[in-house]
Amino acid sequence: MTSFDAIEIRRPDIASSYLALLAAQPGRPLALFAPRRVGKTHFLDHDLAPAARAAGLLPVYADLWLHKSAPLEALNHALEEALDDLQVPAGRLGKMAQTPVQRVTVLGNSVDLGPTPARRALPEAPALRLDALVTRLARQHKAAVLLMLDEVQTLGEAPDAAGLLASLRAVLHKRRSEVSAVFTGSSQEGLARLMNTAGAPMYQFAQMLDFPVLDDRYLRLLANHFHKVHPTRKLELAALREGFQRIGHKPGLMRDIIKAMSAEGITDVQRGITHYMQSPQQTALWRALLDSVEVFDQAVLTIIARGQAPMSQATLQALAAIPGARPTIAKVRASIEKLKRQGLLTRGATGSRIDDPLLAEFLATQGTPPPAR
Ligand SMILES: Nc1ncnc2c1ncn2[C@@H]1O[C@H](COP(=O)(O)OP(=O)(O)OP(=O)(O)O)[C@@H](O)[C@H]1O
Ligand SMILES: [Mg+2]
Incomplete structure (x- = not known):
């Protein structure tokens, strides 16, 4: 490990267990519960997506927060991008194939691209468009799509939330052999409200799971690197564990605290945390948050x-x-x-x-x- 920032924990076992759960109950999404900043998005990106790809699925990630007032459009946009990627492979030839030119010369060889097959236009209405995109994408990829919907609590806050949820649920159910889905959200409260509002279409629909926080492996790597930087000093695992719990198991924050401790040569983790919290930058952040x-x-x-x-x-x-x-x-x-x-x-x-x-x-x-x- 060359720096604190390069320390990363991979969790392929958790990813495969989620994929197995999805395969065992077609049409039923997983909803991952976890507090803020514990590594949900990182997991989707670095663990779940690669595991899905290895299993032959096509992972599609959409951050619904990006388009808060129209989350279904955000999802459709992600699907359209995935479709574009499949239809137009990266590279020179791929780029050229986008243009109407049908005969191009690549490094002196004549390549016949053939006519682009005519496609029916996608429906305009977001719910129908979602349905059409999922089907088209699965066909094109010749395997199922894994939707990874981040910040999914946004759905519950959008205008016509009930209608949106009903559409999403209908597509996931109807197209269950072509698509599966994992939801995560940073607002536990919002996710719980979304899933448990009696009468809401999502009620009892998704399987809710507690997303596990990082374990000792991460803390050991941090301690090892600290020892490498300060060969005469050591961080105790038990103290790190206690500190990690105190800060709410947030790996990015833990790393920043250990970096600050390393810069100051502190080995007492509790003192390091207190010190970090009382720093002017940190208190300014809290103040700004409270002022909002x-x-x-x-x-x-x-x-x-x-x-x-x-x-x-x-x-x-x-x-x-x-x-x-x-x-x-x-x-x-x-x-x-x-x-x-x-x-x-x-x-x-x-x-x-x-x-x-x-x-x-x-x-x-x-x-x-x-x-x-
Ligand atoms: N497996 C991991 N190994 C090392 N660092 C990690 C890991 N997972 C997350 N982190 C670090 O923790 C920080 C927060 O991660 P991430 O953004 O994935 O959390 P989140 O739960 O999605 O947060 P939010 O609630 O804000 O959406 C990032 O700085 C990331 O680098
Ligand atoms: Mg996130």
């Missing part, structure tokens, strides 16, 4: 971060100190719902909790709520 929500919601977040009951009398009294706020249970409840939609709060075992454990720590160390303004 209303003062009342900030106070509700702080109360939850401190483990205080958000609906209690004491909380309402504390919230009453915010100028202009007339706190009621209903207002607190509405604020909690809003914070969940924004991905700042998530459902915990005993009520709502802050999604990011480091933000929770930061909030808990701030001044008494409500924050002064």
